[in-house]
Amino acid sequence: MTTQREIARRAKTSLKTVSRVINRDPLVNAKTRARIEAIVAELGYEPSQAARMMRSQRSNIIGFLADQVATSASSIDLVRGAQDAAWECGKQMMLFNIERGTPSQDLADAQLAAFRAEAVVYAAVYHQPVELPPSAVPRVLLNCFDPGGGQHAIVPDDYQLAATLMDEVLDRGYRRPAFLNLNRAIVASGLRAAGITDAARNRGLDMTGRIHEVVVGREHHGQPQFIADRIVPELMSVSPESRPDVLICGQDILAMDVYFVLSELRLKVGQHVAVASFDNREPIASLLKPGLSTMELPYYEMGRAAMLAAINPPPAPETVRLPGKFIERGSLQPFHTLATHRTGSNPNA
Amino acid sequence: MTTQREIARRAKTSLKTVSRVINRDPLVNAKTRARIEAIVAELGYEPSQAARMMRSQRSNIIGFLADQVATSASSIDLVRGAQDAAWECGKQMMLFNIERGTPSQDLADAQLAAFRAEAVVYAAVYHQPVELPPSAVPRVLLNCFDPGGGQHAIVPDDYQLAATLMDEVLDRGYRRPAFLNLNRAIVASGLRAAGITDAARNRGLDMTGRIHEVVVGREHHGQPQFIADRIVPELMSVSPESRPDVLICGQDILAMDVYFVLSELRLKVGQHVAVASFDNREPIASLLKPGLSTMELPYYEMGRAAMLAAINPPPAPETVRLPGKFIERGSLQPFHTLATHRTGSNPNA
DNA sequence: TCTGTTTTTGACAACGTGAGACAATCATGG
DNA sequence: CCATGATTGTCTCACGTTGTCAAAAACAGA
Numbered sequence: 001m002t003t004q005r006e007i008a009r010r011a012k013t014s015l016k017t018v019s020r021v022i023n024r025d026p027l028v029n030a031k032t033r034a035r036i037e038a039i040v041a042e043l044g045y046e047p048s049q050a051a052r053m054m055r056s057q058r059s060n061i062i063g064f065l066a067d068q069v070a071t072s073a074s075s076i077d078l079v080r081g082a083q084d085a086a087w088e089c090g091k092q093m094m095l096f097n098i099e100r101g102t103p104s105q106d107l108a109d110a111q112l113a114a115f116r117a118e119a120v121v122y123a124a125v126y127h128q129p130v131e132l133p134p135s136a137v138p139r140v141l142l143n144c145f146d147p148g149g150g151q152h153a154i155v156p157d158d159y160q161l162a163a164t165l166m167d168e169v170l171d172r173g174y175r176r177p178a179f180l181n182l183n184r185a186i187v188a189s190g191l192r193a194a195g196i197t198d199a200a201r202n203r204g205l206d207m208t209g210r211i212h213e214v215v216v217g218r219e220h221h222g223q224p225q226f227i228a229d230r231i232v233p234e235l236m237s238v239s240p241e242s243r244p245d246v247l248i249c250g251q252d253i254l255a256m257d258v259y260f261v262l263s264e265l266r267l268k269v270g271q272h273v274a275v276a277s278f279d280n281r282e283p284i285a286s287l288l289k290p291g292l293s294t295m296e297l298p299y300y301e302m303g304r305a306a307m308l309a310a311i312n313p314p315p316a317p318e319t320v321r322l323p324g325k326f327i328e329r330g331s332l333q334p335f336h337t338l339a340t341h342r343t344g345s346n347p348n349a
Numbered sequence: 350m351t352t353q354r355e356i357a358r359r360a361k362t363s364l365k366t367v368s369r370v371i372n373r374d375p376l377v378n379a380k381t382r383a384r385i386e387a388i389v390a391e392l393g394y395e396p397s398q399a400a401r402m403m404r405s406q407r408s409n410i411i412g413f414l415a416d417q418v419a420t421s422a423s424s425i426d427l428v429r430g431a432q433d434a435a436w437e438c439g440k441q442m443m444l445f446n447i448e449r450g451t452p453s454q455d456l457a458d459a460q461l462a463a464f465r466a467e468a469v470v471y472a473a474v475y476h477q478p479v480e481l482p483p484s485a486v487p488r489v490l491l492n493c494f495d496p497g498g499g500q501h502a503i504v505p506d507d508y509q510l511a512a513t514l515m516d517e518v519l520d521r522g523y524r525r526p527a528f529l530n531l532n533r534a535i536v537a538s539g540l541r542a543a544g545i546t547d548a549a550r551n552r553g554l555d556m557t558g559r560i561h562e563v564v565v566g567r568e569h570h571g572q573p574q575f576i577a578d579r580i581v582p583e584l585m586s587v588s589p590e591s592r593p594d595v596l597i598c599g600q601d602i603l604a605m606d607v608y609f610v611l612s613e614l615r616l617k618v619g620q621h622v623a624v625a626s627f628d629n630r631e632p633i634a635s636l637l638k639p640g641l642s643t644m645e646l647p648y649y650e651m652g653r654a655a656m657l658a659a660i661n662p663p664p665a666p667e668t669v670r671l672p673g674k675f676i677e678r679g680s681l682q683p684f685h686t687l688a689t690h691r692t693g694s695n696p697n698a
Numbered sequence: 699t700c701t702g703t704t705t706t707t708g709a710c711a712a713c714g715t716g717a718g719a720c721a722a723t724c725a726t727g728g
Numbered sequence: 729c730c731a732t733g734a735t736t737g738t739c740t741c742a743c744g745t746t747g748t749c750a751a752a753a754a755c756a757g758a
Contacts, residue, residue: 001406001465003714014737019716029735044485046462050402051714054743057350059399076425083446087453092460095444097432111441113395116350136393253632260638263612283602284633289609352744363708368746378706400744403713 002045010043011036022047049092053116062086062310063112063120064095065105067130078123078142081303089311091118100130112137119310123303127155127187138313142306143299145319152314154306157321158188161295162195165276168293168326169246170203173335174274178235178244179207180214180228180254189213192250192278215250226254232261236273245335246274252281255292255331271339275331278324290330298322351394360385371396398441402465411435411659412461412469413444414454416479416493427472427491430652438660440467449479461486468659472652476504476536487662491655492648494668501663503655506670507537510644511544514625517642517675518595519552522684523623527584527593528556529563529577529603538562541599541627564599575603581610585622594684595623601630604641604680620688624680627673639679647671 004018011018013032020028021036039045053059064082066075079095086093094115096108112120119137124130124144131147132139145153169177179196182189197207212235217225236243249255255277259269269275270290279285280296302322309320353367360367362381369377370385388394402408413431415424428444435442443464445457461469468486473479473493480496481488494502518526528545531538546556561584566574585592598604604626608618618624619639628634629645650671658669 001714004716005714015715016717016738017736020736023716027735032736044462046459048403048465048714049463050399050408050465051743052716053399054397054403054713054745055715055717057743080446083444087456092443092464094441095432097429107436110395113393114398115441116397116399253636256633256636257638284605287602287605289606350744353746354744364744365708365710365746366706369707372746376706381706397744400713401746403715403743404745404747406713 001048002043004045004047007036007039007043007045010039059092059116059118060090061092061094061112061115061117062307063108063115063117064093064307065108065120065122066095066097067100067123068097068125075123075125075143075299077299078303078306081300081305082121082123082142082307083303085304085307086311089308091307091311093307119313121306121310123306127158129187138310140306140310140313142302146317149319150317152309152317153319154302154309155319155321156188156297156299156302157323158191159195159198160321161278161297161324162192163199164195164324164326165248165278165295166196166199167203168328169248169274169276169332170200170205172274172332174246175205175335176243176245177205177207177210177248178246179211179248180231180250180258181211182213182215182250182254183217183224184213186215188278189250196248210244215254224251224253226257228254228257228261229264232258233265236262236265236267240272244273245338246276246332249275249277252277252279252284252292252294255294256284256288259288268339269331270333270337274333274335274338280327285327286329288331293329293332294327295324296327298324350397351392353394353396356385356388356392356394359388408441408465408467409439410441410443410461410464410466411656412457412464412466413442413656414457414469414471415444415446416449416472417446417474424472424474424492424648426648427652427655430649430654431470431472431491431656432652434653434656435660438657440656440660442656468662470655470659472655476507478536487659489655489659489662491651495666498668499666501658501666502668503651503658504668504670505537505646505648505651506672507540508544508547509670510627510646510673511541512548513544513673513675514597514627514644515545515548516552517677518597518623518625518681519549519554521623521681523595524554524684525592525594526554526556526559526597527595528560528597529580529599529607530560531562531564531599532566532573533562535564537627538599545597559593564603573600573602575606577603577606577610578613581607582614585611585614585616589621593622594687595625595681598624598626601626601628601633601641601643604643605633605637608637617688618680619682619686623682623684623687626680629676634676635678637680642678642681643676644673645676647673 004015008015008018018036021033083093098104098108117137120135120139121142122139123142128144129147130144139151141151141153143155145155181193193211200207212231214226214228214231215224216227247258249258255275258275262269267273277292277294280294285292285294305320305322353364357364357367366381367385370382432442447453447457466486469484469488470491471488472491477493478496479493488500490500490502492504494504530542542560549556561580563575563577563580564573565576596607598607604624607624611618616622626641626643629643634641634643654669
């Protein structure tokens with residue numbers, strides 16, 4: 001492998017001058033610099049990171065511990081955002097897929113220690129509390145938080161997401177929303193229920209009795225369990241004038257399930273009832289017919305924010321909540337376009 | 350940061366003896382070893398990779414260039430497989446998300462050179478030919494191949510995948526399959542058509558006129574374009590006795606689209622027509638109702654194989670085709686369970 | 699106790715880079 | 729020719745680890 005010594009030999013100059021050129025020391029004659037740079041380019045020389053790490057005592061490496069994240073498609077954007085941010089800061093991100101509590105975590109920690117990582121981002125697969133053993137290096141929690149609040153954390157602002165979505169729903173004239181919520185054990189569940197309830201109350205609508213827990217569990221390594229096939233038919237079995245005019249789903253894959261249930265009931269999304277959701281999980285959201293109007297979770301921005309916080313640790317740990325944005329598609333048109341509204345007909349009759 | 354020197358100082362021994370203990374050199378007195386190991390554990394010492402890389406002139410690092418892979422959920426398993434294999438071999442994998450032709454590729458190459466990566470895995474987002482500039486280190490192509498054949502490559506065996514799926518279809522008694530193929534520009538398209546055609550011919554079935562190109566393009570950064578809403582109604586508009594009894598889709602998201610089109614036609618998957626597909630893309634495949642029977646692409650195994658080949662380069666470059674496996678769900682039941690077969694009724698009538 | 703052998707330990711150098719101290723060389727202007 | 733400043737070179741050390749080789753210690757046999 002090429003070294004500065006080799007470059008110096010070829011350029012018939014000294015090691016020190018080569019070092020000056022590499023490190024952009026201005027005290028070098030333009031012609032000499034050009035000659036050396038030409039040789040550097042010709043040989044494709046890159047200074048050895050190992051040697052630099054040794055010399056400078058800085059690794060420029062940030063670890064990214066992805067706790068089961070890689071098994072979940074939605075959170076790739078966490079990785080992408082972090083990767084891009086690290087890149088922009090001239091840092092190197094080292095990714096590890098781990099499972100909390102298994103040896104993989106210890107192995108990853110050992111590797112990161114061996115590389116003298118300067119900080120670590122710990123990412124969870126969904127917004128949840130985690131308790132981790134203390135860390136020797138600065139740590140940022142991503143999509144999770146320390147119940148004690150002692151760790152800097154980046155999470156989605158589930159309250160804002162829900163409130164924003166509710167505003168969009170109400171703006172379009174809907175007045176009988178049903179919220180098909182996640183399992184109540186999930187952090188997002190309570191936050192979203194609050195956001196939806198508050199946003200509704202601000203507009204004079206009471207959500208009491210309109211929130212239903214439809215995701216009943218999270219199988220290990222599997223899909224969540226939905227009971228939309230039990231709840232939705234019940235909700236929709238009353239007259240078109242009093243049944244829900246919009247179903248707000250806790251996640252896109254639940255919305256997909258709801259589409260199928262509605263199809264069984266011969267109810268068309270966008271014609272007989274509107275649907276809105278959370279996640280903007282592609283390709284599902286845009287492939288559903290009609291396309292699913294949904295709140296996009298700010299995964300990419302969260303990944304960025306976590307990496308930036310890892311690189312420049314904040315003075316005091318804090319929980320940063322990032323807002324999501326509404327993605328409009330066909331499933332949530334203005335209320336007056338619903339067939340049930342236009343005609344008053346009951347397609348079940 | 351703790352060093353061996355520090356350990357030696359505390360253990361009142363020499364640097365070299367500490368080094369021997371760290372490297373499990375048997376030529377160390379048991380008592381000395383125990384004393385040193387106690388201090389190592391107490392201080393949580395990990396040998397510096399940077400120094401080891403310097404000393405040994407080996408980085409133990411394998412680069413993984415993911416060309417737009419991170420934007421596609423399906424290929425996370427490529428990354429997971431590679432990561433796990435690297436791990437098992439005591440290697441460190443360095444992941445880069447790049448886009449071919451953009452500066453990101455050069456930056457990633459520079460970084461890998463700086464870290465003196467021993468080999469590189471180059472992964473594409475779908476099975477395709479790629480031509481890359483020559484590389485200074487061994488390179489393995491993953492989910493892509495060099496048209497000149499000069500590079501070791503790991504790809505899915507699309508011919509086998511299709512032939513296996515066709516066998517499963519025929520085993521269940523179907524005799525009027527329609528294959529809704531990918532865009533013909535995609536490599537997999539031709540391979541699968543051949544696999545399906547050959548497997549059918551082996552069982553006395555001629556596929557002429559039964560293969561339709563339904564995926565018409567691949568938008569940049571977007572979803573493919575389907576024309577299932579044009580083709581499927583046409584195919585299904587003839588009598589139940591002569592129309593297709595099974596629709597084999599080129600990918601799961603197309604299958605999802607087909608489900609919706611069939612629903613529009615008031616045809617139920619599994620009752621009026623069977624569906625089979627390629628990808629086993631979760632959560633779609635298991636959330637569709639009924640669940641989608643589909644050929645799983647061996648992404649995890651491909652990632653593993655690529656990493657292993659990068660770590661132990663084969664004597665001569667070769668294109669390795671890995672088989673997929675059939676995942677059975679409700680969309681492809683035995684033919685005799687179809688309602689059209691049992692009753693002969695035409696639900697369109 | 700002495701000699702010879704084996705076991706255990708230690709001194710030193712080197713990997714590639716970067717920095718400081720300082721000397722040597724060169725070009726330019728007066 | 730000298731003064732000045734710009735440029736380049738020499739030399740040294742340090743980062744943490746490990747291979748080479750030699751020294752020291754422990755042990756066995758006489």
